[in-house]
Amino acid sequence: MTDGPAGRSLVSKMVRFGAVGVANSLIDLCIFSVLLWFGTAPLFANLLGWFGAVCFSYFANSRWSFERAGNLRQGRSFLRFFTLGAIITLGVSSGAIVALGGLIGILPAKITGLVVAAVISFLAARWSIEDRVL
Template identity: 35%
Template sequence: MKENTKEIISYVFVGIMTTLVNYIVYFVLLMIHCHWLVANSISWFFAVIFAYYANKKYVFESQNDIKKELSSFVLLRFLTLIVENGCLYIFITLMHIQPMFSKLLVSFVTILSNYVLCKFKIFKKEGVYNG
């Protein structure tokens, strides 16, 4: 129980930092008049690189092979990028909601999805049964 609590607290902290990286890059790119789709994709890239290393080292303390783990991490996060861009399209283009507010709305789904993917698909302990 204590290890799970530490993991969740660490994940929340890293998630907040990752979200800040994502939002800051997105906001700056919007301010220089970058299209929201391009801004979101670039901010995703920076956030994914930060999130991988922070999750590997501080949250899941993974000792797994970096090539396999990083490729899985990027691939699964890419799936959430597609969902996020689709949701942003709906909010921004179809519903005419401001891009920064739309990004906040979409983040709830993205953050939850990313935790589940990290916990059970990417950073799972090798040789340990996860149900």
Template identity: 30%
Template sequence: MSGGTGPGRPEWVGQLVRFAAVGAVSALVDLGVYTLGLHLGLPTYAARAISFAAGTTTAYVLNRRWAFGVSGGRRRAASFALLYGTTFVVILATNALALATLPGSSWRVTLAWALSQGLGTAVNFVVLRLVVFRA
């Protein structure tokens, strides 16, 4: 794995940049599936659960191979699943809290998604780097 995004930069900077790119792709998958689920008439929480699973699958594959550049294995997959299972609870609770407290508007559902996604993303980077995908 290269030592970052340029000479003299720590490895974590490069990982963070790649993680952000993976996160953007995964978030688009997540939001797209969430929006589709809502459009198809799924309850909000069911749509969020399905979209989370789609975004998580995308994130695992891309983060493991590209962002952190590590090989697979059952231990890493199990650690990833445990982390994302925990994050799932956090994002559902954050999403529910945001929906309950944000004023009604056309952006309410999307903002609740963004807030829950932002918190989950921050937790995920730290734990992925320090625990799950540690080389």
């Protein structure tokens, strides 16, 4: 499965996106955990962890996982990525913290939210960087 004559295969993009996703999750969880340890409110710690991870994610995915569409300027690409990241990953992880935090604990709830959001995020990242849906 390839996207075009000069492009990486879809499988390669998925593997690369997954590797970046693991690094993102570690960045997000580290920032989140450290902030919790210092007594930061869970949802604010989630916001700051997400922000650090989404900045790294865009940088890594736009240079290594995907090929940015020539007709899509960097600023617009980042805005798409950031906006979708806010809706998907920040929304899902915050929702998981609120819905599950009291039942399973804050950190397990955060991890659950990250896993759920990862699946949707691949398509969103591909659209925001490559201007493709599938």
